[in-house]
Amino acid sequence: MGNVMRGMSAWNKPDGIDSSSLGKEEDMVVVLADYPPPDVSEPIFRIGEKLGIVAQQGYWWKVRSLQTGKENYIPGIHVGKVYHGWLFEGVTRQKAEELLLLPGNRVGSFLVRESSTEQGAYVLSIKHSVIRHYRICRLDNSWYYISPGLTFQCLEDMINHYSEFADGLCCVLTSPSQSNRTAPPTAVPSVVMRRHVDGKKKDRPQVTSMGGQNDNMLSYGVRSSIAAYLSFSECEEAQSMRQESRQKKSKSFYVLPEN
Template sequence: MGNKCCCRGSEPPPLRKPEVDVIIPRPPHVTVTIDNPLHENRQPVIEDRNRSAPKRRIMVAMYNYEARDSQDISFKKGDRMEILDDSDGDWLNAVHLITKERGYIPGNYVAAELSVESEDWFFENISRKEAEKLLMSEENSRGTFLVRPSEHNPTGYSLSVKDWEEYRGFHIKHYKIKPLDNGGYYISTNKTFETLAELVTAYTKNAYGLCHVLAKPCKKPQPTMWDLGSTYRDKWEIPRMEISLIRRLGRGNFGEVHYGKWKDSIEVAVKTLREGTMSTAAFLEEAAIMKKFRHKRLVALFGVCSEEEPIYIVQEYMSKGSLLDFLRNDEGKQLEFEELVYIAFQVGSGMEYLESKQLIHRDLAARNVLIGENNIAKICDFGLARVIEDNEYCPKQGSRFPVKWTAPEAIIYGKFSIKSDVWSYGILLMELFTYGQVPYPGLHGREVIDLIEKGYRMPKPTSHHVPDEIYQTMLSCWDSNPEKRPTFEFLTHYFEGFNVTSEVPYREVPD
C-alpha cells in the first residue's frame, strides 16, 4: 500500500509472445526479423542479402549529335546520359542528365563515363597504319598523339606520336605500353603508373625520353552512322517521299547513281535500278543480309525504296565518288605511293571482314570502291551481283560481264568464292597502282579468257612505278589454283606493314 507509486496504476500485463505461428515463405537468401516484439502491430522487416540497388550506367558523349527524328535526342560532346535500355543494339534508350529529355542515342557516339574509351586520346579500333594516317594530317603539330590497343599484345597498348626531324621531316613514332603483372603500365621500366590516364598525364608534363612531350590528342574522326535515324533502327523500307534526288553522279551497269538528301537534311547516295534488273523479292532478301554487315570499310546501306519501280538503294554518301574515277581525275593523279598503299590496305581490310563472315562480293573492282574525305576507301555493292537478273551480265553473253576482273573458275564453271574475290582484288591492285588503267589493255573479254586458260598473266606495267614485291603479290592473287591464293587477312597485314619499320622499343635516356 505505502510502497506503490500512485502514478503506476495496476501491474502491466505480461509481455506478449511474438507471433511464431505464421510461416512466411521465403527463399534461403532472405532473412526475416521482427524489429521489436513489444510492438505487436509492427510489420516484419524482410532483407534480401543478394539484392542491391541497380547500378546506374552513365555514358559521356564523345561527339556532338543532332537529333534526326522525334525518337532520338540531341547532345553535345561531354554531355552525360543515363542508359535506360540497351537492347536495341546500335541505339541506346537514354535520358539526358541536363535537359532531362528521353530518347534514343547512337551507341558509337558515347562511351562509359570514366572508362579509358571516354578519353579523347584513346582510339579503340584502329590499326597502326590508320593511326599514322590520322596523325599525319596537316592540322596536327609535333607532339600530337593517340593511344590504341596493341595489335600484338592483347593486354598492352601502343602510343603513337607525331614527330619532326630535320633530315626526315614529319613522321610518326610508336612506343609500346606494356602491362605490369600486378596491374599498371609502363613505357620505361623506371616509370610505372597505375592507369593509362596517369601515364598519359605524366608524359604531357615531361617527355622522359620520348621524342616529344605529349602535346594534344589527335582529333577523332566522326563515327559511321549505320541508320538514317533511330526510326530505322529495326526497319529499312524508306518512304520514297523522304528521299530527294538532287543531281546525277553517274551511270552504272544496272542504273544511275544520284546525290540526294533524306528529309532535305542528311546527304545520301541513291542508286536507281533499271526496271527488270532484278526480282524485288530476291533483292529485298539480299538487302536484309547486306544491312547486317557493318565495318568501317564497307559503305553503310541505310535502306531501300522498293514499293514501286525503280527501286532505290539508299546508302552512305562518299564525296569523291568511285575509286576508278578518282584515280583518273586531277586529284587522284597526284596521290603519292604511300596513299595508294593505304587504299590497298583499306580495301583489303573491308574484304577481310567479308571473308570472316563468309560473304562473297562477286564484283570487286575499283568502280565498286568509293572514296570519301581524307581518302577514306569503302567497298560498296557487296552481294548485289548475286541477285542481278540481267542476261547480258553473265559469262554466257560476255559483253558486259566483268570478265577482266573475274577468276577463271567463276567464268567457266560459275564457281564464285572468297578466293575468286581474291583474284578480283589482284586486278583492283593493278588498277590502283596504274591510276585507273584498264586491265589487259588492248584485249577483249574473249581473248582474255583464252589467254588466262593458257597461263597468261598481266605483265608488270612499265608506265607506272609498281615495286616487284607488290607485283608478286598480284601474281599470287592470280594463281590458277584458288586454294593457293592468299587470304584477305594476309593481304591486309601485308599492305599494313608494307615499307614500315617494326615498332621501336623505348630508348632509355638519362634524366
C-alpha cells in the first residue's frame, strides 16, 4: 500500500505468502452478508464472521471459520479481505455501519475502509453513540492525517496513536470490528435407557403401561413391535387352544344308558 503498511501493496498479497497457509492476517476475510441468505436456508456463515482463506478457486473460495474451524465454500463476492485485523477491502459506508453495529462491538470499535467517493483515499469508521466516519487525507509526501496538525507516515502509526489518544476523535480506538457470533452448540444425542421386555412373561397391560408412564422409555417403533408380537402370540395361543379342543373332542366317547 505504498506507505500504508510500510511496503505492502494496497490490496495484493505480499510476495512470498502462501495462499493456502493460515494464521496470517493477510489471509483473513470477513463475511459481508449471511450466506446462504436466510430465506434460502440456514446460513453457514454470518455477517461479520472472520474466515481464513484456504484456497481461491475462481468464483468460489474455500475458507475456514476462525470460530469453529470448519471448512466450506463461499462466493468471493460475499467476503472482503481484511489486513491487520482492521483494514477492510471492498466495504461500503453502509456495510461498515452494519459491521460495527453487530453484537460484540463496543464503543471505540473501528475499521479502516476505502473511500467510496475518492479513489485511493481511506475512511476511519468508529462506533460511538452513532457510527462516525473520519476522512483520512494524504499529503504530497504520502503521509496521512485526519487533523492537519497531526500526520503519520503510515496508517499503522495512525491507528497506534489513536488507540492511546483521542486527539479530536469521538473516542479512543478500542478494538477492530468483530462479531461475537458463536457456533451453535453441538446437539448431544439423548441416551434413552430401555428396559428389556420379555413378551412371554409380561401380559399386554404391563407392557403397554410402560409406554404410558414414560413415552421416552420405549420408542414408537419398539412399542409397535411389542404390540405386533403380542397380537401374534395371542393368535398362536388361540390357535393352540382350538387344536387342543379338537383333540379332546376326537378322544371323547359317549356311554349309552343300559336301557
